[in-house]
Every structure is written in structure tokens, then in C-alpha cells.
Amino acid sequence: MAPGTRVPVRRPETLPAATGNAGGRSVLEGAFALLEAVERAVEAGPTRLAADCGLPKTTAYRLLEQLADLGAVERCGGSYRVGPRMFRLGSAWQPHPRLRAAAREPMRRLAQLTGTTVGIAVLWKGETLMVEWCPDDQRPEPLGTRMTWPWFTAAGKVLVATAAPAPLLGPLPASWSRHADTIREHGAAFDREEVVTGVCCTAVPLLGVRGTPVAALCVLTDPAHHLERLAETARRTGRVISTGLRRR
Structure with missing residues (x-):
């Protein structure tokens, strides 16, 4: 039909x-x-x-x-x-009732400033679930239309490291505890083509009331970009969005 x-x-x-x-x-x-x-x-x-x-x-x-x-x-x-x-x-769902309203404009500015694709992700059943994109028609080519990825994306790592209590993901690598400490110290996680060849990412947590992580803000780019510099810009944007989430 x-x-x-x-x-x-x-x-x-x-x-x-x-x-x-x-x-x-x-x-x-x-x-x-x-x-x-x-x-x-x-x-x-x-x-x-x-x-x-x-x-x-x-x-x-x-x-x-x-x-x-x-x-x-x-x-x-x-x-x-x-x-x-x-x-x-499905398009109406969001992990926090104010997330889209708080994130829309900061995400747009971040994408324009960096020339990258910006996304928002959550952990769902042990996987990274992408719930928002900006621009929504310019995702990195290797990603296609897929919405879920392994937990160890940059977004997944930053959410696992900052979650309390930690999500149930099964046995983690022996080096994870030290790696999680580094993520919490710097407020960002990185993925250097660990999940998809040709795609690198940095992610920072978006915090709601009492500093609880609600989602992760991701900046996706190619290997030529300097991820540490992108992380600093992403942290500033993440603080703006987090402030919007905590407003009454």
C-alpha cells in the first residue's frame, strides 16, 4: 500500500x-x-x-x-x-521536561561557533541513546540514522562517571575507575574513533536539580579537530543549559 x-x-x-x-x-x-x-x-x-x-x-x-x-x-x-x-x-519524549527549551538556543550557537554537529544523549538500557541533534540534517555521515550506540561513547562515559548510583552495565574494564576519576576531574569525556571510524566526540554532563546528571551534551567532529579545545567550549554551553534546567 x-x-x-x-x-x-x-x-x-x-x-x-x-x-x-x-x-x-x-x-x-x-x-x-x-x-x-x-x-x-x-x-x-x-x-x-x-x-x-x-x-x-x-x-x-x-x-x-x-x-x-x-x-x-x-x-x-x-x-x-x-x-x-x-x-x-517519540519526538515528544525528553529526559527532562525543560531540556529542549533550555538546550535549543545554546546548542544552535555551539554548532555555529564550532562548525560541528551537536547532540544530546542519555543512557537507556545500557546503551547511549541520542535524543536530539543540531543541526538535525547534518549528522556525521558514518552515523546514518542510527539512534543507539554502545555505552562507551563519550556521552555514555561521562554519564556513567557522574551517575549516582552507577548504572548497572556489567563488568567494567579494570582501568575504568581511574578513567572515571579523570572524567569527573575535567568535566568531560572523549571518544577518539573508539565507536565509529572517522567520528570523534567530546561530551559534558547536563545537570539538573542537586547536580544530578540528566543527559550529556555531545560535540561530534572529525579526527582533525582538537577535542580538548572543543571540550572547553562544550563545558561553557553545558553550564548554560544546566542553569536553564534548574530554573523554576
């Missing part, structure tokens, strides 16, 4: 109850497992998505059709991809 085609929406009473069972799990669990599988695959048919989620194909197809009727996924021929309703709902 072509994008934009209008689809009759089923009445709510035709949807399965949240306490139902989908392949040994609740309907909500099955639906969210399918949404995550669609996000990972970008676009895929019901057979592959059912296999990825461990659901019977008939159950997966039924849930996918209901999700498509609600706009959570979008039909594309015999395949499915993330729908506009999920994009709208």
Missing part, C-alpha cells in the same frame, strides 16, 4: 484486551516487541518480524495490522515500517 493511503481504523472494541496472550506474553508485550523489531529492521515482512519476536506468524500479522490501523506502523506492500504516529509520540 502506498504511503499516505487512508486506511479504515478499527473501533477500539475490536482490539484485544491488554491482558490477552500473544505467544506466551501479553498483547502489549507482543505489540512492543513487534515495534522494536520493525525499528531494527527498518522495513520487513510479517514472517521475519514474527521470527525476530518469537511470536506465531498469525499473531504477529494480526498485531501488525492493528498497529497499522492505528498509525503505529505503516504498510509498504507486504512489509511494515515505523508509522507516523510513533514518530510523533
Whole structure:
């Protein structure tokens, strides 16, 4: 079905109850497992998505059709991809209620001043999740549209080092304690092509009430830039954003 085609929406009473069972799990669990599988695959048919989620194909197809009727996924021929309703709902999420308002203008100025891409990231399930970009159409080419990365990005490292209590990430390298002390001392972490070849990054924490880290401000660039100089500029911007987060 072509994008934009209008689809009759089923009445709510035709949807399965949240306490139902989908392949040994609740309907909500099955639906969210399918949404995550669609996000990972970008676009895929019901057979592959059912296999990825461990659901019977008939159950997966039924849930996918209901999700498509609600706009959570979008039909594309015999395949499915993330729908506009999920994009709208996901775009509204932020780790702090004032984060976007406090960060928007300082991020724009930082990107213009440094000629780099600026982002905001949080830790989510042991990974670095990027939640904001500036400019939003000029990410470093190797990153593509991917939103999650290993925890040991610059953003992940600065958040793990400043978090209290420390997040549960499993065994950490023996050198991590010393490395975390350095990050806390300098107020910044670095990634020198450790995650993606051709992309370097420095990150500083964004602090809310009582100095609790809310997110990390990241400056992404190529290996030719001097990361320590970028870190000083990022720290100044981070202090401005943190002040905005603490305002009543």
C-alpha cells in the first residue's frame, strides 16, 4: 500500500484486551516487541518480524495490522515500517521536561561557533541513546540514522562517571575507575574513533536539580579537530543549559 493511503481504523472494541496472550506474553508485550523489531529492521515482512519476536506468524500479522490501523506502523506492500504516529509520540519524549527549551538556543550557537554537529544523549538500557541533534540534517555521515550506540561513547562515559548510583552495565574494564576519576576531574569525556571510524566526540554532563546528571551534551567532529579545545567550549554551553534546567 502506498504511503499516505487512508486506511479504515478499527473501533477500539475490536482490539484485544491488554491482558490477552500473544505467544506466551501479553498483547502489549507482543505489540512492543513487534515495534522494536520493525525499528531494527527498518522495513520487513510479517514472517521475519514474527521470527525476530518469537511470536506465531498469525499473531504477529494480526498485531501488525492493528498497529497499522492505528498509525503505529505503516504498510509498504507486504512489509511494515515505523508509522507516523510513533514518530510523533517519540519526538515528544525528553529526559527532562525543560531540556529542549533550555538546550535549543545554546546548542544552535555551539554548532555555529564550532562548525560541528551537536547532540544530546542519555543512557537507556545500557546503551547511549541520542535524543536530539543540531543541526538535525547534518549528522556525521558514518552515523546514518542510527539512534543507539554502545555505552562507551563519550556521552555514555561521562554519564556513567557522574551517575549516582552507577548504572548497572556489567563488568567494567579494570582501568575504568581511574578513567572515571579523570572524567569527573575535567568535566568531560572523549571518544577518539573508539565507536565509529572517522567520528570523534567530546561530551559534558547536563545537570539538573542537586547536580544530578540528566543527559550529556555531545560535540561530534572529525579526527582533525582538537577535542580538548572543543571540550572547553562544550563545558561553557553545558553550564548554560544546566542553569536553564534548574530554573523554576
